[in-house]
Every structure is written in C-alpha cells, then in structure tokens.
Amino acid sequence: MWKEIPIPFYLSIYFFDIVNSQEILRGQKPQVRERGPYVYREYRRKTNITFNDNDTVSFLEYRTFEFQPDKSSGLESDYIIMPNILVLSAAMLMENKPMSLKVFLTLAFTTFGQHAFMNRTVGEIMWGYDDPILNIIHKYFPDKFPMKGKFGLFAELNNSNSGLFTVFTGISNFSRIHLVDKWNGLSKVSFWHSDQCNMINGTSGQLWAPFMTPQSSLEFYSPEACRSMKLIYKEAGEFEGIPTFRFKAPDTLFANGSVYPPNEGFCPCRESGIQNVSTCRFNAPLFLSHPHFYNADPVLAEAVFGLHPNEKDHSLFLDIHPVTGIPMNCSVKLQLSLYIKAVKGIGQTRNIQPVVLPLVWFEERGAMEGETLQKFYTQLVLMPKLLHYAQYVLLALGCLLLLVPVVYQIRTQERCYLFWSSNKKGSKDKEAMQAYSESLMTSAPKGAVLQEARL
Secondary structure (H helix, E strand, C coil): CCCCCCCCEEEEEEEEEECCHHHHHCCCCCEEEEEEEEEEEEEEEEEEEEECCCCEEEEEEEEEEEECHHHCCCCCCCEEEEECHHHHHHHHHCCCCCHHHHHHHHHHHHHCCCCCEEEEEHHHHHHCEECCHHHHHHHHCCCCCCCCCEECCCCCCCCEEEEEEEEECCCCCHHHCCEEEEECCECECCCCCCHHHHECCCECCCCCCCCCCCCCEEEEEECCCCEEEEEEEEEEEEECCEEEEEEECCCCCCCCCCCCHHHHHHCCCCCCCEEECHHHCCCCCEEEECHHHCCCCHHHHHCCECCCCCHHHHCCEEEEECCCCEEEEEEEEEEEEEEECCCCCCHHHCCCCCEEEEEEEEEEEEECCHHHHHHHHHHHHHHHHHHHHHHHHHHHHHHHHHHHHHHHHHHHHHHHHHHHHHHHHHHHHHHHHHHHHHHHHHHCCHHHHHHHHHC
16 A cells, blocks of 8 residues: 555646736736646556665655546646746846847747747646747756756656655654655755755655644655645544544745744745745746635735635645544645746836736645545454444453352352251250250159150
C-alpha cells in the first residue's frame, strides 16, 4: 500500500476564463468566469526504493494523470482565454532593463504574434504547447527557465517525480515515521530569505506519526510550493464509521510578514493571504493562495470581477485516523495567480493596471474506499470494538465461574452443619431418656417400673 497507494486520487482543475481581455489592456478592471472542473485521475507509484543504515528509506514517487471526461464539466479541447504567462512574465523581468532591450523584446513578441492574452485549449495550458518565445527567453535569460520546447502549467508533473525523498522508517522511534530527513539530498532549501522558511519540516504528506491528540499538528514538505506547511486541528469526526481528526490550514499559512512575522522570509510580499513563489518558479511573478483569495486581504478579490471566496468551496482539510496517522479523506485546494501591470517600453502590456490576476485553482483529493476501506475498518475499528465488548463478556463469565465453587462450598458447609446439629441433638435425647429411666427404677415399685419400661 505504501509503495503503490491504492487510494484513488483526483486532480480537479478550475480555470479563470478572461471575459474582457481588451478592456484590461485599456486599464479597466478584470472580469473572470470560472470554468471547470476538468478532472484527472492521478496514479502514484514509488520506485528506486532504498533502505539505508540510519533507519531511513529513500524513494522517487512518479505521478501520471489520466483525463476523466465523465467527471468533468468540459473537454480538454475547450478554449480558455487567460494571461500569456511567458509574455507578461518576460515583461516584468525586463522592467528595469535598458529601453533598447525592451524595444527589441517588443519587436520579437510582435514578430512571433505574441500578445498579453492568449486563447488556448485546456490540454495545451495543462500539458504544454510549442512557443517560439521560449527560444528568446533561453537566449537572453539562460538558466532562468527550466522548460525546453513546451510550456504548460502542469507539464512538469505528468510522468515525472517530485524529487528524491529520504524519510525515517520509524523502526527505532515510531514518532519519527515518514519525517523527511532529506529532499534531493538537502536538509533545507535555499529559495527563501530566512533559515526558518527554508527548513524542510514534517513528512512527505502521505503519513504521520500514530496516536494523535487534539494538540497535534500536521506538517509536511511540498516540493510544488517549495516550502513546508503546517495544518492545525479543527474537530473530531467520522469517515465511513472510522473516527478521524480533521486538520485545516491556519489563517497565517499565506499571511504576509507584517501580519505574521515568521513569514517575513517568504517576502517580498504583497497583500496578506498570497505567497510570492517567484524565487522557485523561474522568477515569474507567480503567487500561491487559497482559491478565489479565500482567507486573504479582501482587496484582492475586490480587484477582480467574478470571485466569490467562501469556506465551504475553497478551504482545504485532511481527515486523519488518529490512532495510525493514516489519511482517510483529504482535499487540498490551492490557487495560482499572476501579478500583471503595464511595463514601459513593452508595447504588449499597454495600459494594464497593477493586479494579481488568478489563473487557475486546483483541488487534489483522495478518499479511502472499497476493499482497502473495508479492510481498514475491520482490522482497526470493528475488531478493537469487538475486543472492547468481549472483555466485559469474559469478565462476566469469569465472575460466573468464580461463583460456582463459592456456591458449592456454601452448600457443602450447610449440609455439614445440619448433620452435626442432628447428631448432637440425638445424643442429648439418649442421655435424658437414660436418666429418666434410672430415676424411675430407684423411686417406683418394681412392677410399675417394668410397666413404665414397657410403655
């Protein structure tokens, strides 16, 4: 089960389709329309499994995605209008460069027919499309952009791994089970500006230490977010009859440094509730947050028409079986946004007003089901429950068995007492009769005595 997780995972993608792209270029407020979900079945398998001498195990986990039309509200051939990430990111990178270079980039964009907004299919946006502008970026910004040939938001995830994890097995100390020792050979990353933010804490996000309490927290390292995250206890509940603890994201997860000082290392920051991930995403002005800017500064959602943040649809949670630390039901929801604005000298940006524009939000969910769930329920819920009641049955049976010899002993003693009492009473009667007889013989005539004796 650990090597090839039997729980079905689904990745649901929601795009923010731009309704008024031309108006945005003229400086008006963006308006978006949510499209989706486009659902993909996610398969995970661990390879290169190596057990080390220090109670750790190393592995690569590969993921593949398969589109699920029956669960989706559209097809991969649907067209979506969204910001051209390459053009707008390159414009931001050129903001402080010489004007001559900006003019050259503008001419290059024009030559290759590149605009601030693009109209592409879901499949192209997800898994990549050919774009000649990549060659320009590689030429003038070498080592700044890892993708070669095709660009897609999730192109790096399909048929690939998220890095070499080395985690503790928990053999010598079960409280350390699945804690990350190293990721890609590193005990900390270098994306951020403080040691605390660069620390690799918690597990790899699939298993936690057993015997949890409401004071426990869930901490894990996410390679996609380039950071460790911590969830806090919310409430106790049940999933398909199995007791669970629900953990949620704290309000401070994406708070900026002024609201939550420990997050200062993730800055430069903008409004609270969004995290700048440009340092680990080829310096593109990308931001991570909850969907629709839920739990963020209200000005972010107010700056874009069509956003409706709410806890029910846009909060994340994990339901964990507290005795084993195994996830029963999980729903992780995150949003990727792009900061855009007009850059002087880059004609494609025209009069765009500064705004954090949402691109896409996604939900990664999984729940234990079928034979795995039944096996888990039988062994870890039903059997302990039966054993719990069996102990009282056995206790009652033991008491009953103890009463049998006690009752038997009491009955035996009663018989002995009756027998002893009857024997004692009989001997006294004989003595009385003998004394009476002797008295008659001494005081009465012989004939009378004989007559009495006969009687």
